[in-house]
Amino acid sequence: MNSRIPQLVAIRVRNQFMDWSGAWWFTVTLVANHAIGPLIGLVVWSAVMPSGQAPVSYYVALVAVQLLTASFENHTFSESVYDGRVSHDLLKPQPVIIGPVGENIAIRVWMGIFGLPLTVVTALLVGASYRWSEALLAVPALIGAAVLRFLWTWLLALAAFWTERVHAIVAFGNILIFLLGGTAAPIALLPEPLRSIALALPFHAMLGLPAEIATGAVQGSDAGSAILLQLGWGVAFAGVAAVVWRRGVRRYAVIGA
């Protein structure tokens, strides 16, 4: 079964991608929904910082990162727990997580298709610029952030086994990402105790880090160690998620649909 997993994921991605092709307007609203945060941050911090120091390129990069790492497992997975559809998935000979993973990737691809032109236009409008070397270095960090953010949302979405208010829990998680991940303010600009806390927490690794690497704010060896930190958090989340998953399924089997 283990060798089939990439194949199963690929099939799932393809199916979900086709499925979503009919919902283009919905994708547009999703893109708008997620681009707003970094865009407002861009405007606000351009007004705060003296010109020349404004984190313009950072925020434009952040728009792209936000769109490509957005996760909705509370909608794709938790709802299936609430209306009982997860029972079907539990009976299939494949890990249940493949479904949400596939859908997550498909959604992000669609958001990229609609969102990257937006990012490019914004970059041109505000005069953001990047160096190729830094942008390339940001790619592995972006992939790490995408995986990490999925695991975080997935972990929160598992709360559906215990409570009906999963959307509120995920919203709370998103507020944490907003404040401590680099949207409310670039991490470097946070006042002191907050800044060290933010660097220690995983939220920065899920969102701000790739943008900072792309703009050169984090360089060379710092970037390397930050990516290692991403890996560390990823492993931790995956481990906790596995335990929580087993407990959750057991509870679901006892309580029923």
Next chain:
Amino acid sequence: MRTVLKVARLFGAGFSMSLRQTLAFRVNLAFDIVMAVVQLLSTLATVLIIFSRTDSLAGWTRPEVFVLIGTFELISGVKTTFVDPNLANFPTRGIREGHLDHQLLQPAPSMFLVSLGTAAPLAAVQIPLGLVVVGMGVSMGGQVPGPGAVVVWLLLVGAATVTMWAVGMLLASLAFWASKLDLQSLYGNAWQFARYPSDIYAKPLRFLFTYVLPLALIATVPARALVRPFDLSSVLLALAAGVVAVGLAVVAWRRGLKRYTGATS
């Protein structure tokens, strides 16, 4: 006059019904109130972070920004409690699933039933929270605004609320022409732009947010009335915007209804 009284009574009945519906699930009470508080704290935290770096945000001091955020929270609360629960589902539940048909048969103004018939009572906690933040801003600033300024502020908050409702109604009416289009969530997104003083936006955007999609009038203009000297032109602008918005909304709704061919039979 009778219609006004009846609408008021229906409004009360609708709110009471929504409250009963909400209270059926007690866990939600705690969650929703906590969520509202947490979201407000997140905005305030962002403001504090901003002001750790500077003393002025496009000419607004920290106490002034607090007043603005409180005003925004207040009007946002009215929107989330009374308007969003109804208009958010209008294209799907109302037009495509036929809920509008039930409302059209009822002997009350259809615009009222469609936009204010039900409520999300727990979101109303944002209203007192907003007032508290405005109070905080006033006390931080040290200067108590005179009664005239408070009256103007209330007037402008009222105008902003009406404008907010009218724009929502106008966007919802567009569903009569293109029922797949869901503009309410985009409206909610654009709404976020009103969270900060409109002075931070570059000239073209500021123009857009004042004259086309009057977001600046939601929080910036009323807040200014409370913390800056009286400015007649902005008061007149806000009132005019309210009137124009309501006019457009009524026209769009009526035209849309004429065009309405109903859900599938």
Next chain:
Amino acid sequence: MAAVVVRDLSMTYRVPVRQGGLAAALKSVVRRRYREVHAVRDVSFEVAAGEVVGFVGPNGAGKTTAMKMMSGLLHPTAGTVEVLGYTPWQRRTPFLKQIALVRGSQPTGGLQELTVLDSLQYQRVLYEVPAGEYRRNLDELCELLELGPLLERQLRALSLGEKMRAGLALSLLYRPKVLFLDEPTLGLDVSAAAAIRRFLATYAGQTGATVLLTSHYMTDVESLCRRLILVDHGSVQYDGPLDQLSARLSPYKLIRVSAPSAAKEDFADIAEVVATHDISWDLRVPRDQVARATSMLLTTLDVVDLAIEEPSLENVIDRAYREGV
């Protein structure tokens, strides 16, 4: 005075059409093609106060569209409608307080989490029913519709039959003068449908309300309506008493004879044999010859049992749909 007056009513709307295939899909983004659908064409009729009229017609005939125009939900493309003296789509409050539309497909609107009693109370505020009248009407409806056990239950938890009863109660609470019913027994089991029919007959009799009813079930129409309007392809094909339609469409009656010792040739001069089962024979006889055929059967054959039947309304209507009137 007539309660409902309809003149030359028409409803036409445009639907986008598109051929299959990718090329056509792309083309349709640039230029949309439309087709006109004439849902209702030049329909005219009058309904007097207190009448119970049944509308029948195949799916897509235009019955529901016509009903929606009469209740004010749709704006017609041409023609006029007057209900109780009002133009329905102006949706004046006094008009709306005197009519009700109940649809079998969605009997209850409003917040589904509310109990039936809560919804009734909201209706009271909405329709401004005075307290005394509210009490009286509620008690009466509770008795007729057996609402007792339903009052405390949430709307969404009701079965289809219960929802229909609740929907009728909500609509009749304010004693509308004109009642539009769109497929009221849709999806109901035999007993539930019969209960609804009994209720409607009683209600119409007691209150003198004008009832316009569409249904696909002939039992509804037969038991409730004296007058039938047959709508097909958007126009009125027949408007008159129920029994006359049968007579017009089906000039035959069916005679069932049980005669143990009869053989096929015995019937040759009397009537056409359409079926035979053991000792019973089904004969098709033109209406004006029924008396003659019956007396001939009774005199020439050893008849054990004889029955004269109208062709079922179902068959008649089916024939009307397929062949026209």
